[in-house]
Amino acid sequence: MAEIVEDLLRADGIIDIAIKKDIKKQLSNIGVQRGMLLLVDADCEALGYISGGAQTLIDALMETVGYDGTIVMPAFTLDNLDPACHGSAKISRENWDLIRNSARPFNRKLTPPGTKDALVHQFLRNEGVIRSYHPLYSFAAWGKYAKVICDKHPLHFGLSKDSPLGKCSELNGFVFLAGCSYDQCTMFQLARYSGDHLPIKILSAPIEQNTSMIWKDMLDLELDHRGFDVIGEVMEERKIVKNMYINAARCRFFSAREAVNIATAYFHIN
Numbered sequence: 001m002a003e004i005v006e007d008l009l010r011a012d013g014i015i016d017i018a019i020k021k022d023i024k025k026q027l028s029n030i031g032v033q034r035g036m037l038l039l040v041d042a043d044c045e046a047l048g049y050i051s052g053g054a055q056t057l058i059d060a061l062m063e064t065v066g067y068d069g070t071i072v073m074p075a076f077t078l079d080n081l082d083p084a085c086h087g088s089a090k091i092s093r094e095n096w097d098l099i100r101n102s103a104r105p106f107n108r109k110l111t112p113p114g115t116k117d118a119l120v121h122q123f124l125r126n127e128g129v130i131r132s133y134h135p136l137y138s139f140a141a142w143g144k145y146a147k148v149i150c151d152k153h154p155l156h157f158g159l160s161k162d163s164p165l166g167k168c169s170e171l172n173g174f175v176f177l178a179g180c181s182y183d184q185c186t187m188f189q190l191a192r193y194s195g196d197h198l199p200i201k202i203l204s205a206p207i208e209q210n211t212s213m214i215w216k217d218m219l220d221l222e223l224d225h226r227g228f229d230v231i232g233e234v235m236e237e238r239k240i241v242k243n244m245y246i247n248a249a250r251c252r253f254f255s256a257r258e259a260v261n262i263a264t265a266y267f268h269i270n
Helices: 002-008 020-030 054-065 093-102 118-123 146-150 164-170 188-194 228-237 256-269
Strands: 037-042 070-074 139-143 174-178 201-209 212-220 242-246 249-255
Touching: 020 054, 020 242, 037 054, 037 118, 037 164, 054 070, 054 118, 054 139, 070 118, 070 146, 118 139, 139 146, 139 164, 146 164, 164 188, 164 256, 174 256, 188 256, 228 256, 249 256
Parallel strands: 037 070, 037 174
Antiparallel strands: 070 139, 174 249, 201 212, 242 249
């Protein structure tokens, strides 16, 4: 804890501290309203010192949108990929069978998100939060449309229009990037499924079937963030992004549908 505080010290020896009341006020000022559906991507380390930690930010978001609204966060588990799939090159081939034989099937309650960021881990601990069933691309949600968003998550093409991501856009949701760049904007992934120029891959991950574990093959696109920063720049040029700050960290707020439309146009050209 002492090391964390030391890292947060400014040159003048004073720590910037964010509190819930101020976060809620800023959320309201940029247009977050009661009843709104909000997809949240976050980098808690970039946000600096928040009194009460990640739960304070979660409370601020929940209290601002109310239970008539909905909070959604990606809870991806890409470490569940079969070691032969792309992204698992760090595991040597001689250990592949060991991994396959000792793996645990995806469990909505017990399988932790692959991200180290504290926000989604803390979010999953909150009462009323549910999680979609996908061994790689699950989403956690709380509020009015949580069940609608998390229900019937397709295993094939897990970030397509039929996924929780697609439902967030369809329900006219908004995106809140808390301290992270456009490169980490999950909503842009939806636009990548609009074209037919990307190669389809077979991804495999462990799931439970009839009380036994199996490795399930799924058709999907490779997760890719290329071009996301450029899309964000276009959105800012068109003035559809509103900004606030938690300590020194910039947070961005914009319409999911507008973001997908701009991202779709970009991917058709590029």
